[in-house]
Amino acid sequence: MSPIQALLLGLVQGLTEFLPVSSSGHLEIVKALFGLELSGNESLTFDVVVHLGTALSTIVVFRKEIGEIVAGLLKFEWNDETKFVSFILLSMVPAGFIGLGFEDEISTLFEGQLLLIAAALTVTGLLLFLADRAKTSGKRVNAAEAVIIGLAQAIAILPGISRSGSTIATSVLLGIDREKAAKFSFLMVLPIILGKAILDAKDIISGEALGAEVSTL
Template sequence: MSWFESFILGLVQGLTEFLPISSSAHLRLTAAFAGWKDPGAAFTAVTQIGTEAAVLIYFRKDIARIITAWSRSLVDSSRRGDHDAKMGWLVIVGSIPIGVLGLAFKDQIEGPFRNLQLIAATLIVLGVILGIADRLAARDTQGGRHRAARPRKSLEELNVRDGLLFGLAQAMALVPGVSRSGATISGGLFMGYSREAAARYSFLLAIPAVLASGLFELKDIGEGHVSWGPTIFATVLAFVVAYAVIAWFMRFITTRSFMPFVIYRVVLGVVILVLVYAGVLDPHAGESVG
């Protein structure tokens, strides 16, 4: 991997990680369209450490409060009813599905799941699901001619069942094209949570999974065409860009819908399928990273 490739891929990772459009799909597609080798699952996972560092800094007050309350609740039972203490447990519970499924389907994630036809299909399908969930949320918030608006749930109402469902939704992002934030936010909207609550929990829930995945994949960096220098450079760049994206996205969702992302996903997915079936794009383009 050249330094120019790492610059472009780090930029793409930072721009797309927290938007509901799938960073892993965009890394795969960027390489395919540019005629580069697929950067691979290991490169994707390690550069996500950079984007997750942006989450740790942006939500540092929330995270410090949650860790402190959770730690104290381990030795003081009177603190176990505290919302922040419960949130610590709910993040742990919600991380179980992706941990189990990630290990179970590791070979598929690094191989067949990176097929461009599958990526295109998941871009379209999750885009439609996100659109439906967003419309339901908007209908509840705005009400209608024959019914009053209904308040959406906040994170204070999160429970173990919902935490596990959020976690199952996050696990769907093991398939490139699904999008971690897109899947978890969609799940949250269907469960009645507000856009901001679903996005905030999505970002917090991703921390253990992304850091564990990135650290686990470190051993594979340096093998094949992906070397340490460009990977570190891409990771740092992804961190800087991702921090700016998080700040923008959290402001965006308080007043705007997800429909621009829905349209983008569907259009991109259709374009990829057309190019593949027209013979312009090989669905296995650059697939070998060995």
């Protein structure tokens, strides 16, 4: 991957990551339009870099909320902050299960398949359309809703299904206040992003180590 290609993909990732338009879907479209093909190691390295960039920007934007959560956890008591973190952990279960078990197969299935990606983008658009017309009650996320929102995040492993779009839309359709839905959506992804970056970095290191061993034979 050339520096220009890396810049182009990074620009697309940066512009679409926090919009409900599916960054993964748009990356696949750009790759197809420009005939970009990444090797396994290049793809993993790119994923690690953009995931870390996403995590860093999320931490910067929500630094006040994260600080309040940390302060609440350090009180070592059951309060709003510990409850919020427990709901985030609940929401991670579906995404972690599907991501660890099926991510590679799904990525292979959708790679370069613009019709499938277009269909997924249409689903994202429909979710946003429904959420825009939904009435909210101003309530917060509860345990059952955290699991449902986690399922929406898990489905967003499909390129073209926006993670933020699906989770925020699902939250709003459940009657959760839009501002609280957005906050929960962006904070719930932090552990997933950081975990994914660590696993990808581990694969890169393992691959390089294996390559070094093979080269010495």
